[in-house]
Amino acid sequence: MKAVTINSYGETPKLTDVPEPKVGPDSVLIRVKAAGVNPVDWKITAGYLDPVLQTNFPLIPGWDVAGVVEAVGPAITEFAPGDEVIGYNRQDVAQFGTYAELVAAPVRTLARKPASLSWQQAAGVPLAGLTAYQALRAAGAAKGDTVLVHAAAGGVGSFAVQIAAARGARVIGTASERNHGYLRSLGAEPVTYGDGLADRVRELAPEGVDAALDFVGGDAIPASLDLAKSAARVVSVVDPGIAGSGGRYVFVRPDAADLTALGELADAGKLTVNVDKELPLEQVAEAFRLSQEGRTRGKIVLTV
Template identity: 60%
Template sequence: MKAISYGRYGGPEVLEYGEVRDPKVGPDSVLVKVRAAAVNPVDWKCREGHLDGALDAVFPVVPGWDVAGVVVRPGPAVTEFSVGDEVIGYVREDFLSRGTFAEYVAAPVRTLARKPRNLTFEEAAGLPLAGLTAYQVLTRALEVKEGDVVLVHAAAGGVGSLAVQLARHAGARVIGTASEHNHDFLRELGAEPVTYGEGLVDRVRGLAPEGVDAAFDTVGGDALKASVELLAQGGRLASIADSGVTGLGGQYCFVRPDAADLGRLTELVEQDVVTLHVEETFPLERAADAHRKSEEGRTRGKVVVTVDWPD
């Protein structure tokens, strides 16, 4: 099959388009014909070797953990899905090798859920990792509830934009950091936008003089430090970008595959509680350009790679 792969760590130039071996389908997996796969910051961080201390790389590595596609063959133990089912998945294993930037991927059923009927494959591909991250942080680490004031950093990005919508659905008031050109976008999502950078603490205090009940850091560094200053008494703090949060009394969170959580997100999308924004799409052979776009760090919503199939 055709896929994107890399045989060594490095920049986008190490990504190659070509033939790789077809995936084997285990008893608890299904073979998915990939229609779209989203790019996430963790993809290029893995490609650069930043997760080498946690995840073994079995080269050549096919990158990508997000997928939207169609089941073409269930494994012998699978009862959850049938041929022709449209699915989404956060297909992460505990090593790097068999990713989703390919024509086919063998996906364990524990990583999959039904694709939302009201989304295109391109939109749906952006839901699993970002949606699960936002959902798991808000519901478990931060325990956001009605009446809370929640600060979300990089609120126009893939995770941030979904966190805004989920927190609003929970009945929280949301303050979101973003560059000024994304402020109208955040207002449409239901957040009160503030510009990040110097003076951020004062700008947030102008909106929430008594502090925030929960802060969701997706950036690390100065954003995390600002979050600590802005917490109200008893406030909760979580970060997906900076493990140093644990030394500040908060939780460091790494998203995990969860079919039930992903199914709940599908329901929320179909109820029009959550919408997905795709910034730009690239064909599979241009995955290196998709990585470069993601690395710019100014993306609104998601960057997605597509696989073209003849009708």
């Protein structure tokens, strides 16, 4: 089968021929339709996660997948061949990722594909959607709250805005001015990031915010701690050091129930996915370049 591989850290990923994956007892073999691109993918190939994540070569990158079940392991009862699924295929060892024609994914990482989304949109849901969903849960975001979302036009932030709005929260989102219209379309009140951010937020919410989600790091954390009524409801997915200030750090994890909930929101018309760039699998290097620039609005997706 065809898959994107590298043989050492820092190597340019390229499309090669590799053996088809074996299907373990608790795994599902998926014929990939599309694979979402996330910053963690190129960070792994560059070696940035080597201190914390065992990586074996040749490495197939990618954690997000949308595709059709080809076969199931003997312990699997949740899915059958022909089912359409999405998954956050993060395993304890990085080696067999989703930038491939076929991938064997643990059943704990999978949910049914939302019928209302295209393959490309569905592939953009897992990592970013779960990150937003789990961060909002950690912040206790609920109906009637005012929630501040940093980097609200990005892949994770755009999910957080929609999920919070679906829960009945008022959402204030930071973004560059070119993305303000996009944020309004998602249900957020936009503010420009940068110097004076806290003052601009207080113009909209004079008493501060109930919860704040940091998806960018840097100055967003002190601004959030200044604006939030309780530091315990300030959540960062970027900086573990926030715990020292009373906030919470969230590292996304695969969760089939959470992924199913995201799909239900999509099929209820409360969650959509903006695919900023769609590229064929062989153009993975270009996808990584665009991701590294950090200027995409929504998701980058590889099609198989």
